[in-house]
Amino acid sequence: MAQEKLYLKGDKLLDISNYEFKSIKNALRIGREKTIKKVKDSGLKGRGGAGFPTGIKWEMAAEVEGKEKYVVCNADEGEPGTFKDRYLLEERPLKVLEGIMLAAYAVGADKAYIYIRGEYSKSIEIFSEIIETAREKKILDANLFDSDFKLELKLIRGAGAYVCGDETSLINSIEGKRGRSRIKPPYPIEKGLFKQPTVVNNVESLCCAAEVLNPDSEEFSELGIKGSKGTKLLCLSGDLNKPGLYEVEFAQITLAEIIYDLGGGIKGNEDLRFVIPGGISTAVIKAEDLDFPYSYQAFEKRGSSLGSGAVIAVSKKHDLIDLMLNVSRFYMDETCGTCFPCREGNRQINKILNAFKEEDRKIETELISDIGNTIRLAARCGLGQSSLNFITSVIENYGKELKFGGKIYA
Amino acid sequence: MDKLKSLFYQDSLLEKLHQIQITYGYIPEAEIENLSEKYQLARANVYGVISFYSMFYTEPTGKYIIRICDSISCHLNESDSVLRAVKSYLGLKSHQTTEDKKFTLEVVECLGHCGEGPVMMVNNKIFTKINKNKALEILNDCM
Amino acid sequence: MLRAEIDGLNIELEEKISILDAAKKANINIPTLCYEDGLSIYGGCRLCVVEVEGEDLLKPACATEIEEGMKIKTHSKKVRDLRKNLFELIIATHNIDCQLNCLTCSRASNCELKDIAEDIGLSKMRLDPIKRGDSVDNSSYAVIREPEKCISCNRCIRKCEEVQGIGIFTTANRGPETVVTTFKDRGMGNVECTNCGQCILSCPTGALHELYQKESVLDILNDETKHVVVQTAPAVRVAISEPFSNQAGDISTGQLVTALKRLGFDAVFDTNFAADLTIMEEGTELIDRINNDGKLPLFTSCSPGWIKFIEHFYPEYLDNLSSAKSPQQMFGAVAKSYYAKEAGIDSDKIVVVSIMPCTAKKFEAKREEMAGDVDYVLTTRELASIIKSAGIDFLNLEESEYDELLGVSSGAADIFGTTGGVMEAALRTATELITGEELGKIEFEAVRGLEGIKKAEVEIGGLKLRAAVANGLGNARKVMEMIKDGEEFDFIEFMACPGGCMGGGGQPISSDKNVLEKRQQAIYKIDKSKKMRKSHENPYIKKLYDNYLEKPGSEIAHKLLHTKYKARKI
Numbered sequence A: 001m002a003q004e005k006l007y008l009k010g011d012k013l014l015d016i017s018n019y020e021f022k023s024i025k026n027a028l029r030i031g032r033e034k035t036i037k038k039v040k041d042s043g044l045k046g047r048g049g050a051g052f053p054t055g056i057k058w059e060m061a062a063e064v065e066g067k068e069k070y071v072v073c074n075a076d077e078g079e080p081g082t083f084k085d086r087y088l089l090e091e092r093p094l095k096v097l098e099g100i101m102l103a104a105y106a107v108g109a110d111k112a113y114i115y116i117r118g119e120y121s122k123s124i125e126i127f128s129e130i131i132e133t134a135r136e137k138k139i140l141d142a143n144l145f146d147s148d149f150k151l152e153l154k155l156i157r158g159a160g161a162y163v164c165g166d167e168t169s170l171i172n173s174i175e176g177k178r179g180r181s182r183i184k185p186p187y188p189i190e191k192g193l194f195k196q197p198t199v200v201n202n203v204e205s206l207c208c209a210a211e212v213l214n215p216d217s218e219e220f221s222e223l224g225i226k227g228s229k230g231t232k233l234l235c236l237s238g239d240l241n242k243p244g245l246y247e248v249e250f251a252q253i254t255l256a257e258i259i260y261d262l263g264g265g266i267k268g269n270e271d272l273r274f275v276i277p278g279g280i281s282t283a284v285i286k287a288e289d290l291d292f293p294y295s296y297q298a299f300e301k302r303g304s305s306l307g308s309g310a311v312i313a314v315s316k317k318h319d320l321i322d323l324m325l326n327v328s329r330f331y332m333d334e335t336c337g338t339c340f341p342c343r344e345g346n347r348q349i350n351k352i353l354n355a356f357k358e359e360d361r362k363i364e365t366e367l368i369s370d371i372g373n374t375i376r377l378a379a380r381c382g383l384g385q386s387s388l389n390f391i392t393s394v395i396e397n398y399g400k401e402l403k404f405g406g407k408i409y410a
Numbered sequence B: 001m002d003k004l005k006s007l008f009y010q011d012s013l014l015e016k017l018h019q020i021q022i023t024y025g026y027i028p029e030a031e032i033e034n035l036s037e038k039y040q041l042a043r044a045n046v047y048g049v050i051s052f053y054s055m056f057y058t059e060p061t062g063k064y065i066i067r068i069c070d071s072i073s074c075h076l077n078e079s080d081s082v083l084r085a086v087k088s089y090l091g092l093k094s095h096q097t098t099e100d101k102k103f104t105l106e107v108v109e110c111l112g113h114c115g116e117g118p119v120m121m122v123n124n125k126i127f128t129k130i131n132k133n134k135a136l137e138i139l140n141d142c143m
Numbered sequence C: 001m002l003r004a005e006i007d008g009l010n011i012e013l014e015e016k017i018s019i020l021d022a023a024k025k026a027n028i029n030i031p032t033l034c035y036e037d038g039l040s041i042y043g044g045c046r047l048c049v050v051e052v053e054g055e056d057l058l059k060p061a062c063a064t065e066i067e068e069g070m071k072i073k074t075h076s077k078k079v080r081d082l083r084k085n086l087f088e089l090i091i092a093t094h095n096i097d098c099q100l101n102c103l104t105c106s107r108a109s110n111c112e113l114k115d116i117a118e119d120i121g122l123s124k125m126r127l128d129p130i131k132r133g134d135s136v137d138n139s140s141y142a143v144i145r146e147p148e149k150c151i152s153c154n155r156c157i158r159k160c161e162e163v164q165g166i167g168i169f170t171t172a173n174r175g176p177e178t179v180v181t182t183f184k185d186r187g188m189g190n191v192e193c194t195n196c197g198q199c200i201l202s203c204p205t206g207a208l209h210e211l212y213q214k215e216s217v218l219d220i221l222n223d224e225t226k227h228v229v230v231q232t233a234p235a236v237r238v239a240i241s242e243p244f245s246n247q248a249g250d251i252s253t254g255q256l257v258t259a260l261k262r263l264g265f266d267a268v269f270d271t272n273f274a275a276d277l278t279i280m281e282e283g284t285e286l287i288d289r290i291n292n293d294g295k296l297p298l299f300t301s302c303s304p305g306w307i308k309f310i311e312h313f314y315p316e317y318l319d320n321l322s323s324a325k326s327p328q329q330m331f332g333a334v335a336k337s338y339y340a341k342e343a344g345i346d347s348d349k350i351v352v353v354s355i356m357p358c359t360a361k362k363f364e365a366k367r368e369e370m371a372g373d374v375d376y377v378l379t380t381r382e383l384a385s386i387i388k389s390a391g392i393d394f395l396n397l398e399e400s401e402y403d404e405l406l407g408v409s410s411g412a413a414d415i416f417g418t419t420g421g422v423m424e425a426a427l428r429t430a431t432e433l434i435t436g437e438e439l440g441k442i443e444f445e446a447v448r449g450l451e452g453i454k455k456a457e458v459e460i461g462g463l464k465l466r467a468a469v470a471n472g473l474g475n476a477r478k479v480m481e482m483i484k485d486g487e488e489f490d491f492i493e494f495m496a497c498p499g500g501c502m503g504g505g506g507q508p509i510s511s512d513k514n515v516l517e518k519r520q521q522a523i524y525k526i527d528k529s530k531k532m533r534k535s536h537e538n539p540y541i542k543k544l545y546d547n548y549l550e551k552p553g554s555e556i557a558h559k560l561l562h563t564k565y566k567a568r569k570i
């Protein structure tokens, strides 16, 4: 029976008086460079979806010159099926705080933001309190533990826009603008918030970094395999008997074990049709193909991604067109509306799927494929680029059942 | 001098909008004009920002904003049947408010409780694992 | 030195520029839609995407800097197919349900969308148009918006905000509801829009155009009971031929007059005459304010876009505005009084039509302070379209002269059409009136050219006049802020449009990058070719004062030629 490995998950960490800040203390002791080196050596990759190596990001940011530098903790979690960051914010906010401090210390920033999505009112409440106590206790706004490191931290509430999870949209949003993505380059590392070098990290990435620096969990960096190190929080949902949050070691558990052991298998004697392995911006994995270890590279090999860690099990009882419409509506509604391929492409895809559902008419796969290609190749940000991953993978795998013909992405 | 000071110390427009929204339940025109003055932005620009975000309103809303998630995980757990029930009970479509200004209905995307769906939010309060009957009960409790 | 390869051509560049600019240097055209020279980069339409070797995703040429060693393909099959698909998506939002839509469109003859369709070789249209059902915004007296035709390219937003410094438009909402609109969808007539029409010049589609009065004018020309006189603004004669010849900088004053006569106007007069009159009134006011400790600096008042701007944004400075009406309005007032009397026509029968480079003039004519002076205002574009529809072969017309009484003007009036012109005209007259001596060099070079803000100190008989000239409302705002910060001036010319009236929002939409220079050269050429180059030398102006207005600033002059302003809220 597959086991969880608990580092990020654990008892509530809410009382600042009893929290030892071992990781940041350790970092202050070994210094910036060694801190960055440790994170680099740990092989930690960003958990926000893009999987960029955190240590390298920090190293680059540490090297950039800037009048001031910023660290932004991305807590705008909005990818359907994902709730790990909310867990960390509600139950383990001190780890999150410590992670932010670590990042700031490492890159030489003395100002940071945490941007929590507006719908997470409990997280916002808890984290505001944490910030306030930390200020009182001279953890924030003051020289920390007699070092020369001092951090100011502000909390910004999102206001209901999924696209603000994209780091450049997030930056625009903090600046009080419409949350539309920015043209890259320049990347936030060079010119981010208020045109200053900015490191954006996901909540879970920062908590992982705290584990890496924690003298009590030195083995954390050894977990997993090359290319997929440490542990990963999984958000299990969909047609499972035991949905919920789980923490697993990379590559030590298969997707099948995740679904059938941790998730307790499929509800109500239904059969699994496929798994959406990393949120709705990832391509589906068919039920018969789940027997591989959970790692970045294994998903990449299968043309998918572990994305945000949202593992969604979908049984055979659902109408595929209905699901595609659901996903398509999400993207249609959530595009920032800036670039034409994403805004108009997703609108048209939704229209096409709707027409199919209503009139049961044959769908031009060529048209869907053309629109899909156009969005993927020409859209301005990750939202658009990945918006058709789910839909095209369903059509590719189940096109015949759907009376779809032709080939997608010919 | 002020220009030299880091923008970090400036009030964030987003937070200001939240505060106004909490005070009035929506963002009145006079406040938009104040903000446009304060931030030296055209008022159209401020309006553009407000209208981008689903949680901001430029017209008064109902006393209770009912948000029901219909994203994939909740959808798999039949959020659509909850939605149908609530819609017909309140006689509203998404983004609409009852005439007595009691309820505003919003069909929303993921609320981050996907393992416990379907999920419904009444103002700031989350209700998980709801079904048709539970949803209507919750609404009745608001009455 | 930077080396790169575009479509197999090796190019060398001195500095980092965008792929789009680099391609231009190599004479390669990449289609663009949201890009506009002089505005910030938006990167939204993605029509300009190109293939960069080694990258799977395509890159927007307008927003991507070229880098050492880059290998770029601007028209590979991958790129061309994608552009076609993308264009299908764009056209679907544009709601052309049948060709007729294009035939009646304001941009029927110079539509950017049609040009692009041709450039990329669009051959099929598989998507049904999306009907948003937006209604036309006709709340404004000057600018009309047809949101159904709007493709959200954002150019009007950036033009109004970045060049004009106003910010009337915004992108509102998100997702499929994303639209370009005004504050709370109020409509252009109900917000602080100055009616300058610069946004129209930026729009690639027919989503923005002036409020048309073409039909009304054609009707009134057919009304035998009316005596219809027409006036033409200085900047019209150097632009009216563009829609016929597709080239900028030609002077066609004579053809313009002939065309108007052929259209059936009862008298063809010149706004230039009223420009000379304006100089007499405004010059007198300036001298009076200087001599009698009046409010300084004096601001010119001939640009109605600027007037509405100051009424909205700097109402505390309304007293600085010259009380002189604009030439258009002066003309109307004189036509319906003096001309009526001289010609023996009942003033009720007189209809005044103006041909203006300007959309704000349409609003000005409707201002209650001077209602009735001018009845209809047509833009240069509208006139061109009427001329076309009347079957007049404009370019080959013989030349004719304006009708005399209100049709003769000095070169000083001609230069009203460009930025710096009103200032220069005023200086010519003021210097001679104050010193009583004839000017040696008549050109005031310091106020010429196309810079946004020009400052000059001019000696007039011992008096040092601190002058400034601003064109484009963004620059006007800068000058207002200089004044607020304590900088001192005596006399400032403000024009709402970049370049002055010749760059007005009612002028033909040109694809020539140097159109403003060319029009300006043409204007200076007209001035230079005239014997009479100072307003106070115009014999018909003298006659007007002698026979009717007494002298500049007289009571009757004030009644007819001056006006008031009002503070407007934002």
Ligand SMILES: Cc1cc2nc3c(=O)[nH]c(=O)nc-3n(C[C@H](O)[C@H](O)[C@H](O)COP(=O)(O)O)c2cc1C
Pocket (backbone or CB within 6 Å): A045, A046, A047, A048, A049, A050, A051, A052, A054, A074, A075, A076, A077, A078, A079, A162, A163, A164, A165, A166, A167, A168, A200, A201, A202, A203, A205, A206, A381, A382, A383
């Ligand atoms: C549309 C979109 C939504 C995203 N949403 C999130 C999010 O909710 N949380 C997050 O951490 N990253 C999100 N990302 C990824 C961020 O852009 C960014 O890569 C990440 O925050 C970097 O942190 P990491 O390196 O620690 O993963 C999103 C990206 C896109 C394109």
Ligand code: SF4
Pocket (backbone or CB within 6 Å): A163, A180, A181, A334, A335, A336, A337, A338, A339, A340, A342, A343, A379, A380, A381, A382, A383, A384, A385
């Ligand atoms: S891809 Fe979509 S979300 Fe991203 S910039 Fe374009 S419209 Fe906005």
Ligand code: SF4
Pocket (backbone or CB within 6 Å): C094, C096, C101, C102, C103, C105, C106, C107, C108, C109, C111, C112, C113, C114, C149, C204, C205, C206, C207
């Ligand atoms: S703007 Fe649209 S309707 Fe007008 S001519 Fe062009 S394509 Fe036709």
Ligand code: SF4
Pocket (backbone or CB within 6 Å): C143, C159, C160, C164, C166, C167, C168, C169, C192, C193, C194, C195, C196, C197, C198, C199, C200
């Ligand atoms: S007419 Fe001028 S002020 Fe009005 S919206 Fe257009 S550019 Fe802006």
Ligand code: SF4
Pocket (backbone or CB within 6 Å): C149, C150, C151, C152, C153, C154, C155, C156, C157, C180, C202, C203, C204, C205, C207, C208
């Ligand atoms: S009105 Fe014209 S310029 Fe403005 S966004 Fe629409 S299409 Fe572009």
Ligand code: FES
Pocket (backbone or CB within 6 Å): A080, A081, A082, B069, B070, B071, B072, B073, B074, B075, B109, B110, B111, B112, B113, B114, B115, B117, B119
């Ligand atoms: S999908 Fe409904 S709460 Fe996440």
Ligand code: FES
Pocket (backbone or CB within 6 Å): C031, C032, C033, C034, C035, C042, C043, C044, C045, C046, C047, C048, C049, C060, C061, C062, C063
């Ligand atoms: S012209 Fe480059 S994206 Fe529009």
